[in-house]
Amino acid sequence: xxxxxxxxxxxxxxxxxxxxxxxxxxxxxxxxxxxxxxxxxxxxxxxxxxxxxxxxxxxxxxxxxxxxxxxxxxxxxxxxxxxxxxxxxxxxxxxxxxxxxxxxxxxxxxxxxxxxxxxxxxxxx
Amino acid sequence: xxxxxxxxxxxxxxxxxxxxxxxxxxxxxxxxxxxxxxxxxxxxxxxxxxxxxxxxxxxxxxxxxxxxxxxxxxxxxxxxxxxxxxxxxxxxxxxxxxxxxxxxxxxxxxxxxxxxxxxxxxxxxxxxxxxxxxxxxxx
Numbered sequence: 001x002x003x004x005x006x007x008x009x010x011x012x013x014x015x016x017x018x019x020x021x022x023x024x025x026x027x028x029x030x031x032x033x034x035x036x037x038x039x040x041x042x043x044x045x046x047x048x049x050x051x052x053x054x055x056x057x058x059x060x061x062x063x064x065x066x067x068x069x070x071x072x073x074x075x076x077x078x079x080x081x082x083x084x085x086x087x088x089x090x091x092x093x094x095x096x097x098x099x100x101x102x103x104x105x106x107x108x109x110x111x112x113x114x115x116x117x118x119x120x121x122x123x124x125x
Numbered sequence: 126x127x128x129x130x131x132x133x134x135x136x137x138x139x140x141x142x143x144x145x146x147x148x149x150x151x152x153x154x155x156x157x158x159x160x161x162x163x164x165x166x167x168x169x170x171x172x173x174x175x176x177x178x179x180x181x182x183x184x185x186x187x188x189x190x191x192x193x194x195x196x197x198x199x200x201x202x203x204x205x206x207x208x209x210x211x212x213x214x215x216x217x218x219x220x221x222x223x224x225x226x227x228x229x230x231x232x233x234x235x236x237x238x239x240x241x242x243x244x245x246x247x248x249x250x251x252x253x254x255x256x257x258x259x260x261x262x263x264x
Binding site for chain 2: 028031032034035038039041042043044045046048049051052055056059078082085086088089092120123124
């Protein structure tokens with residue numbers, strides 16, 4: 001089939017990845033991540049209910065390097081999913097759908113999530 | 126109804142058009158718009174409860190066993206944690222369900238994943254509720 005040298009859909013070589021797509025995927029990824037975090041949250045409560053030794057074991061795991069990285073990840077996932085969830089609730093009222101508005105709210109949500117994560121760990125330290 | 130449906134193409138189209146002007150049934154998932162509302166109401170609840178829990182994590186004096194149980198045992202905190210647990214489980218269950226429906230297509234694994242998610246959420250919710258109540262009562 002001749003196409004006279006015109007680019008073929010979906011034009012991947014010239015496609016600019018929009019920020020809104022990144023946030024859409026991040027909302028799902030962080031949502032699933034937080035569902036896994038629910039397991040750890042329940043184990044924290046169960047550990048506390050099980051006594052000093054079980055709780056200490058749980059805290060030792062979460063206090064390790066891997067545990068700390070996971071906790072920072074979950075805190076970011078929480079603040080991101082919370083901020084972007086509010087963005088979704090605004091969309092549910094029929095507002096904010098212009099491309100310029102969606103792009104602006106995307107950057108705002110991303111910056112808010114990073115800032116809230118930083119403030120949270122700054123207050124914890 | 127049967128008579129009209131067996132009629133000419135025009136009659137059949139007209140009948141369908143008359144029925145489908147307004148959605149009346151519970152939809153393909155047999156849940157109507159219930160899940161949509163459930164997801165949003167639990168989202169609003171989680172906004173408040175999540176921020177309260179984050180604030181609690183910041184203001185807790187420490188995270189050793191005595192600090193944790195003292196926090197959980199306080200009546201208002203215990204009620205807040207129970208509400209958080211139920212909202213979180215419900216919201217998580219609905220979200221994971223959507224993800225499974227979107228990405229897991231193999232018929233057997235699809236249903237198995239949905240069942241596994243339902244059981245996991247139920248078990249985790251019970252573990253969390255039991256733990257909060259046990260610490261709260263001090264047994």
